[in-house]
Amino acid sequence: MKMAFVGRIIDGTGKAPFDGVVLIDGEKIERVGLIGEVEIPPKTKTIKVNSGTILPGLIDCHVHLMGERTLDFMKSAFEPSELKSVRAAMDCSKLLDAGYTSVRDVGGLGIYLKRAIEEGEIKGPRILSAFKILSQTGGHGDMHSLPLDVAARVGFSRLCDGADDCRKAAREQFREGADFIKICTTGGVLSERDLPTSAQFTLDEIRAIVEEAQRVGSFVAAHAEGAEGIKNAIRAGVKTIEHGDFIDDEGIKLMLENGNILIPTFSIGERIISEGEKYKVPEWGIKKMHQLWKVQSENFKKAKRAGVKIAAGTDFGGGPLTPLGENAQELELLVREGLTPMEAIVAATKTASEALNMKDKVGTLEAGKFADLIVVEGDPLSDISTLRKTENIKVVVKEGKIEKHLRSNKITIS
Secondary structure (H helix, E strand, O other): OEEEEEEEEOOOOOOOOEEEEEEEEOOEEEEEEEOOOOOOOOOOEEEEEOOOEEEEOEEEEEEOOOOOOOOOHHHHOOOOHHHHHHHHHHHHHHHHHOOEEEEEEOOOOHHHHHHHHHOOOOOOOEEEEOOOEEEOOOOOOOOOOOOHHHHHHHOOEEEOOOHHHHHHHHHHHHHHOOOOEEEEOEOOOOOOOOOOOOEOOOHHHHHHHHHHHHHOOOOEEEEEOOHHHHHHHHHHOOOEEEEOOOOOHHHHHHHHHHOOEEEOOHHHHHHHHHHOOOOOOOHHHHHHHHHHHHHHHHHHHHHHHHOOEEOOOOOEOEOOOEOOOOOOHHHHHHHHOOOOHHHHHHHOOHHHHHHOOOOOOOOOOOOOOEOOEEEEOOOOOOOHHHHHOHHHEEEEEEOOEEEEEOOOOOEEEO
16 A cells, blocks of 8 residues: 655755655655655555654664663562563563664564564564673673572573684574674673773674674674773674773774764663662662763764764663653753754664664665654754654654554644
């Protein structure tokens, strides 16, 4: 069936808004152009957006579909996996309702959730999943407070040491259905016994993982906060740098030379600092976040000025502190950190699609791509926070199917 959306369009490429038509045929976009230039065939279902904005479906490049409801890790580690699965399924519905038609699950249950979505059992965004996070023993993905054998059993990481074991761990994730690999090349904030500045994994270990991903046409995303761990990841061939708090001038130069994408995840830091104590984030985690918050802001601005590609990601995993469905907070924070509203939208659409390895399929409203789009009440270029309010997302289309349509006298269907 053909559909046409008519109204003010922000197409995700970064060019100025225009009054136009998005013509959809089945699951793909057939044509996008100015009103009067695109002929709408007879019997086409036409949605006229009299007030509001048509945009590409939003993309979050860094979520954890784990069904978590607390960052008290001792509590969450021993909750039943079945309970977490039900919660994660509900989180998928919240994401779609908020206008997110694609996400990268950088450690979580996404390999199972995407199957349920594809089968039509639950509603949710398109999911690319890394399944288990690869971490060295004692690294950021290890649960330091637990005995090693218990941590390996209840955690959501695969601990691996040495190039051969790392290679095997990568193969295991692809065997289970992973779309890409997530690794930790530095310590982090929410890992008790390491520091964000500490490098983890050797170059040989990282290269082994990258090689395995490249063999199957995939890529590696790296949790990387410290300068040396960032540079090790880039030199070994990693595609995206998650967080990047302590990136230095050499790291920025390497990112520009290699075309890496930075995903700063400001939202998790903002939430931990403002409400972490209320929601039982460990004291040591809150302390570390305070120590790097200003540094991350300064280094991000430096990377942005240099021309490093930026994609949007929240590091949200569900629950009251990091609620999936409020992911557009990241766009607000990107604007606060120096991006224009248009640049923030591009970070959550066009550049985000590159981080998914899907730039030819999603991310912009262009002919031949999947018909993923949203209709937003208001103008996000005037007020980027418009995108954060779920009630403002009036229509959500994923692969040509209307997944959400709220009644509005400003949107007419004929």
